[in-house]
Amino acid sequence: MVSKQLGKNEMLTSFPDQSGHFGPYGGRFVSETLMAALDELTLAYDSLKTDPEFLAELGSDLEHYVGRASPLYLAERLTQQAGGAKIWLKREDLNHTGAHKINNCIGQALLARHMGKPRIIAETGAGQHGVASATVAARFGLKCTVYMGSEDIQRQSLNVYRMKLLGAEVVPVTSGSRTLKDALNEAMRDWVTNVDDTHYIIGTVAGPHPYPMIVRDLQSVIGREARAQFARQHGGLPDAVMACVGGGSNAMGIFYPFLEDETVRLIGVEAAGDGIMTGRHAAPLTDGIVGVLHGNRTYLMQDQAGLISETHSVSAGLDYPGVGPEHAWLKDIERAEYVAVTDEAALGAFRQLNLLEGILPALESSHALAHAVDFAATLKKDQNIIVNLSGRGDKDIPTMAKIDGISIG
Amino acid sequence: MGRLTSTIDAVRARGQKALVAYIVAGDPHPDQTVDLMHALVAEGVDIIELGVPFTDPEAEGPVIQLAHERALVHQVTLAKVLELVAAFRLEDANTPVVLMGYLNPIEAMGYEAFAQQAKLSGVDGLITVNLPPEEAGPLAVALQDKAIDPIYLLAPTTTDARAGLVCRASRGFVYYVSLKGTTGSGSLDVTAVCERVAHLKAQTPLPLFVGFGIKDGATAAPIAEVADGVVVGSAIVTLMGEFEASPQALKSAVIELVRDIRTALNASNA
Numbered sequence: 260m261v262s263k264q265l266g267k268n269e270m271l272t273s274f275p276d277q278s279g280h281f282g283p284y285g286g287r288f289v290s291e292t293l294m295a296a297l298d299e300l301t302l303a304y305d306s307l308k309t310d311p312e313f314l315a316e317l318g319s320d321l322e323h324y325v326g327r328a329s330p331l332y333l334a335e336r337l338t339q340q341a342g343g344a345k346i347w348l349k350r351e352d353l354n355h356t357g358a359h360k361i362n363n364c365i366g367q368a369l370l371a372r373h374m375g376k377p378r379i380i381a382e383t384g385a386g387q388h389g390v391a392s393a394t395v396a397a398r399f400g401l402k403c404t405v406y407m408g409s410e411d412i413q414r415q416s417l418n419v420y421r422m423k424l425l426g427a428e429v430v431p432v433t434s435g436s437r438t439l440k441d442a443l444n445e446a447m448r449d450w451v452t453n454v455d456d457t458h459y460i461i462g463t464v465a466g467p468h469p470y471p472m473i474v475r476d477l478q479s480v481i482g483r484e485a486r487a488q489f490a491r492q493h494g495g496l497p498d499a500v501m502a503c504v505g506g507g508s509n510a511m512g513i514f515y516p517f518l519e520d521e522t523v524r525l526i527g528v529e530a531a532g533d534g535i536m537t538g539r540h541a542a543p544l545t546d547g548i549v550g551v552l553h554g555n556r557t558y559l560m561q562d563q564a565g566l567i568s569e570t571h572s573v574s575a576g577l578d579y580p581g582v583g584p585e586h587a588w589l590k591d592i593e594r595a596e597y598v599a600v601t602d603e604a605a606l607g608a609f610r611q612l613n614l615l616e617g618i619l620p621a622l623e624s625s626h627a628l629a630h631a632v633d634f635a636a637t638l639k640k641d642q643n644i645i646v647n648l649s650g651r652g653d654k655d656i657p658t659m660a661k662i663d664g665i666s667i668g
Numbered sequence: 669m670g671r672l673t674s675t676i677d678a679v680r681a682r683g684q685k686a687l688v689a690y691i692v693a694g695d696p697h698p699d700q701t702v703d704l705m706h707a708l709v710a711e712g713v714d715i716i717e718l719g720v721p722f723t724d725p726e727a728e729g730p731v732i733q734l735a736h737e738r739a740l741v742h743q744v745t746l747a748k749v750l751e752l753v754a755a756f757r758l759e760d761a762n763t764p765v766v767l768m769g770y771l772n773p774i775e776a777m778g779y780e781a782f783a784q785q786a787k788l789s790g791v792d793g794l795i796t797v798n799l800p801p802e803e804a805g806p807l808a809v810a811l812q813d814k815a816i817d818p819i820y821l822l823a824p825t826t827t828d829a830r831a832g833l834v835c836r837a838s839r840g841f842v843y844y845v846s847l848k849g850t851t852g853s854g855s856l857d858v859t860a861v862c863e864r865v866a867h868l869k870a871q872t873p874l875p876l877f878v879g880f881g882i883k884d885g886a887t888a889a890p891i892a893e894v895a896d897g898v899v900v901g902s903a904i905v906t907l908m909g910e911f912e913a914s915p916q917a918l919k920s921a922v923i924e925l926v927r928d929i930r931t932a933l934n935a936s937n938a
Binding site: 287 | 747800
């Protein structure tokens with residue numbers, strides 16, 4: 260199936276093509292003002308990605324500042340409870356700032372510095388990418404502005420204060436649905452205006468080319484480590500690799516180094532919110548239509564008239580109507596599978612991991628955990644699943660406490 | 669020859685500069701749009717640019733974002749916009765109408781269906797803000813089949829190499845976005861704009877219009893010295909918000925603004 264979609268000498272890992280497309284997806288759909296900046300970024304990245312000095316800087320910061328490599332941990336009690344395949348957790352929650360987002364931010368801050376841009380901007384949903392951006396701005400002495408939907412500011416007040424402590428300016432976005440997609444719109448507007456001195460650190464594998472490629476490359480350290488760690492700790496390859504998908508950066512990061520391993524099933528888990536049938540969800544790969552938003556062609560949550568729908572998920576980081584174009588393509592060519600997990604199931608997995616493993620997962624990652632437990636039960640005990648535990652859940656404690664009716668003011 | 673080109677030629681033959689007025693279709697209410705379009709034409713607007721409401725108008729400043737939101741409250745979809753153009757055409761067969769919007773609603777309708785419906789409704793041109801010529805191939809073909817002019821934007825950041833590409837892909841006119849930034853932001857450095865416009869005009873036989881940052885007669889006149897026409901958007905749309913509750917007062921305010929700009933344009937070319 261997969262090989263039929265590819266040309267003779269093409270490999271799954273050789274995408275995007277020169278113009279930034281993954282099959283029919285991706286591309287560069289932006290206003291003219293940004294075209295020159297995207298060309299500049301493409302050139303800068305092309306020359307830096309193989310530059311030994313840049314790679315040494317990046318590697319050093321990932322080791323000494325982020326704390327990589329993150330462990331690959333066999334969750335024995337969770338495995339026992341699931342009653343099937345072994346569940347391994349890739350512990351991105353143990354990174355500095357508590358999520359995988361920092362991998363991308365370190366790389367892009369170095370890019371900004373090489374391009375001579377003293378200011379960075381970012382959009383954020385759950386606040387993890389905003390915190391990671393503010394962190395690298397402090398680390399490299401860059402000015403930083405973070406755009407965040409006013410709805411999300413309410414849900415994630417802890418991260419908002421954290422960004423301020425890090426010296427970043429947090430700008431509330433009150434247009435549209437006041438969530439991640441509107442923060443992205445506002446960040447694009449800032450970038451159009453301040454493109455001379457500003458680098459926009461997009462936090463996920465979406466946006467116009469070259470962003471989906473850059474973010475994937477920087478996040479693929481997750482999959483490279485996991486692949487080597489699994490070979491060392493267990494031997495061979497896992498049977499499945501699983502990750503939650505909002506924009507899809509932690510999933511692309513762990514999938515990418517396994518793309519050519521045909522025996523490894525790659526499974527992305529979207530947010531089904533109140534349930535796919537209710538329409539109140541954030542699962543464009545499961546129940547979306549192809550369209551163009553935020554610079555790329557991909558699956559989107561939209562209505563018949565092409566207007567973007569409001570999404571719903573208990574997890575702010577998955578509450579986004581689009582998804583990275585490489586995921587759209589991997590779905591179509593059937594190299595990856597995508598499923599969706601409800602708020603309720605994710606909350607259950609959140610509690611379960613606390614009780615069984617003493618690990619507090621982010622609500623985003625809890626979606627992948629919920630599916631992993633169900634999926635493991637369908638496999639044999641000598642099979643193995645790696646789940647990307649993309650972030651820790653400290654930021655979600657207020658949300659959980661509210662659900663439990665507990666005041667932690 | 670299309671209605672857009674013949675209109676621009678006629679303006680030029682009169683020794684005038686073209687005045688393009690932008691409003692968002694359905695703002696503040698779809699019942700007012702056609703009447704406002706006729707009022708604009710009566711005050712000397714040569715071309716109407718009609719914004720197609722979208723949920724995520726990422727290149728617009730706050731003024732025009734709010735206009736999109738006001739129109740969407742009344743379910744003004746792309747199909748509804750085309751109905752409004754058709755209603756306008758019942759009484760005005762001469763004034764070109766250019767749609768300005770984002771790609772997704774057009775994709776949702778389908779390129780060929782859109783081109784066909786747009787032609788039937790009397791649309792003359794299309795500006796798709798987030799569609800650079802590199803990605804426009806299939807839509808450009810559909811538009812060409814129906815003789816609808818694709819119009820692309822030039823920005824202050826556009827290199828000479830890209831300017832060539834943009835101008836070759838455009839029909840009718842080319843639109844120079846005079847500011848880095850969103851619609852309605854900042855104020856114009858008139859000297860810099862004029863230099864850039866003169867440079868760009870040397871590269872294309874197409875008329876060059878300038879938009880972004882033109883607020884009134886005083887800002888329009890110096891730009892019109894070098895450009896073939898000016899586009900006024902946020903200044904008009906600001907009034908839509910201000911007089912949302914009062915259609916009569918809105919119409920009077922729009923008439924007054926457009927009259928000021930038309931007078932200034934005519935004086936500067938006299």
